[in-house]
Structure formats: structure tokens, C-alpha cells
Amino acid sequence: MARIYAVANQKGGVGKTTTAVNLAACLAEAGEKSLVVDLDPQANATSGLGESANGSSSYDLLDGVPLSELAKPTRFANLSLVASKSALAGAVVELARRDDGDRYLAESLAEGTDAYEYVFLDCPPSLGPLTVNALTAADRVLVPVQAEYYALEGLAEIMRSIELVKTRLNSRLGVAGLLLTMVDSRTRLAQDVEREVRTHFGDLVFRTTVPRSVRLAEAPSHGLPAIAYDRRSPGADAYWKVAMELVERA
Numbered sequence: 001m002a003r004i005y006a007v008a009n010q011k012g013g014v015g016k017t018t019t020a021v022n023l024a025a026c027l028a029e030a031g032e033k034s035l036v037v038d039l040d041p042q043a044n045a046t047s048g049l050g051e052s053a054n055g056s057s058s059y060d061l062l063d064g065v066p067l068s069e070l071a072k073p074t075r076f077a078n079l080s081l082v083a084s085k086s087a088l089a090g091a092v093v094e095l096a097r098r099d100d101g102d103r104y105l106a107e108s109l110a111e112g113t114d115a116y117e118y119v120f121l122d123c124p125p126s127l128g129p130l131t132v133n134a135l136t137a138a139d140r141v142l143v144p145v146q147a148e149y150y151a152l153e154g155l156a157e158i159m160r161s162i163e164l165v166k167t168r169l170n171s172r173l174g175v176a177g178l179l180l181t182m183v184d185s186r187t188r189l190a191q192d193v194e195r196e197v198r199t200h201f202g203d204l205v206f207r208t209t210v211p212r213s214v215r216l217a218e219a220p221s222h223g224l225p226a227i228a229y230d231r232r233s234p235g236a237d238a239y240w241k242v243a244m245e246l247v248e249r250a
């Protein structure tokens with residue numbers, strides 16, 4: 001049975017896409033069949049894997065087209081993708097209008113995910129219908145947290161949403177963990193934020209933190225996950241360790 005992870009945080013630019021792409025790439029390289037479902041109309045996970053949506057996309061997944069028809073292999077072994085495109089933005093309006101609009105993705109993913117060990121749902125930067133669909137379809141949610149001053153404020157909101165989805169829509173939803181990203185450990189601020197997040201959330205926080213790394217930021221413009229772009233970079237190394245922690249926790 002696939003383990004389905006929603007990678008979610010309503011803040012933009014905190015490392016959701018980087019985390020989804022790189023964890024999937026690491027697990028794929030370790031021999032685990034992995035799938036990224038790009039649920040952001042900005043399609044950064046799609047371009048970050050060097051792909052584009054020609055024809056079908058995650059939009060069709062919300063329209064009842066089976067996963068097996070939409071998941072395409074990437075040029076990386078064991079790694080498949082359901083691409084996104086900007087038209088997905090229109091789905092937000094449609095989903096909000098339908099009564100059972102929160103469960104579309106869960107229903108689409110009920111069949112077809114068995115072909116994978118790990119599925120990552122890369123969410124857009126909002127707590128709108130696409131993210132609610134992802135949380136409803138997932139077994140676990142992974143929350144990237146950018147190590148910056150306002151990190152904790154946004155966290156209360158996403159944790160509330162997770163609880164709400166758990167009560168109303170998906171009782172099996174659990175928190176896979178909070179992942180500190182873009183950590184510049186030389187700064188006092190990063191140390192303070194890390195300490196504060198660990199004090200609040202304890203063991204829910206991954207032991208590994210992801211450092212701020214130029215190579216991680218460069219990799220998507222080459223359409224490559226960090227392990228393919230520069231496997232010796234600190235960012236690639238960190239995501240390997242996070243992937244291993246994820247396996248350990250699963």
C-alpha cells in the first residue's frame with residue numbers, strides 16, 4: 001500500500017515543492033517507486049523535474065480520470081509525476097462550488113496508488129480547496145517550516161486546518177512531521193526559531209534540518225532534483241537524511 005504524504009503549508013516559498021521533489025527523488029533512487037502529484041497551478045514541481053503538462057494534468061485527476069492514465073514516468077528511475085498546469089487554478093472555483101468537493105482527490109487516488117510505495121502531493125500556498133483535497137486524500141501531512149521570524153504564527157493555522165480535516169473529512173490523517181528548511185545555522189535567528197519550534201512540537205519535528213543551499217535553489221532551473229544536480233551538496237545530503245527519517249517513521 002502506498003503511503004500518501006501531503007506536503008502543505010499555506011505560506012509560499014517555505015520549501016514545499018523542494019521537499020516534495022527531493023524526497024520523492026531520494027526514495028526513488030533508493031528503489032522505492034515514488035510519485036509526485038503537482039497540485040499547484042504554478043507547476044513548480046513539474047518544471048523542477050524537467051517536465052511539462054502536455055495534455056493531461058492533475059486537473060483531470062479532480063475530474064475523475066484514473067491515476068494510471070495521468071501518472072507519467074520521468075527521466076528518473078522509479079519516479080513518476082502527475083503534472084500541473086495553470087488551468088488548475090480554475091479547479092479551485094469548481095471545487096468550492098460542489099457539495100462533496102473536498103473528496104475528489106481522495107476518490108481519484110483510491111485506485112492506482114498501489115503501484116507506488118510513496119506518493120507526495122505538492123500543495124499550493126493556501127488552505128483552499130486543493131490543499132483540503134490533498135489533506136483529505138493523504139495518510140500523513142508533512143509541513144515544511146522556513147526558519148524565519150514569523151514561522152510559528154503560520155504554524156498554528158495549518159495545525160488547526162489539519163485537525164479540522166481530521167475531524168470532518170479524514171480520520172486517518174496524521175502528521176508525518178515538521179521539517180525546518182532554509183536553515184542558516186550560523187545565524188542566531190535560525191537557532192532561536194529551531195529551538196522554539198522544537199519546544200512547541202517536540203518529536204514531531206524531523207531531527208534533520210535542511211540548510212540554506214545555493215545548489216538546492218539552482219537545481220530546479222535545470223529540471224533536476226538536488227541528488228541529480230549535485231549529489232555532494234549539503235542540500236542533497238540533508239534530503240537523503242530526511243528521506244531516511246521518513247522511512248523510519250513510516
Ligand code: ADP
Nearest residue numbers: 012013014015016017018182211212213216217
Ligand atoms: P514552496 O513550494 O513552499 O513555495 P519552494 O520549494 O518552491 O517553496 O522554495 C521557494 C524558493 O526557495 C525556490 O526558489 C527554491 O528553489 C528555494 N529553496 C527551497 N529550499 C531551499 C534551501 N534549503 N536553500 C536555498 N533555497 C531553497
Ligand code: MG
Nearest residue numbers: 016017040044
Ligand atoms: Mg511550491
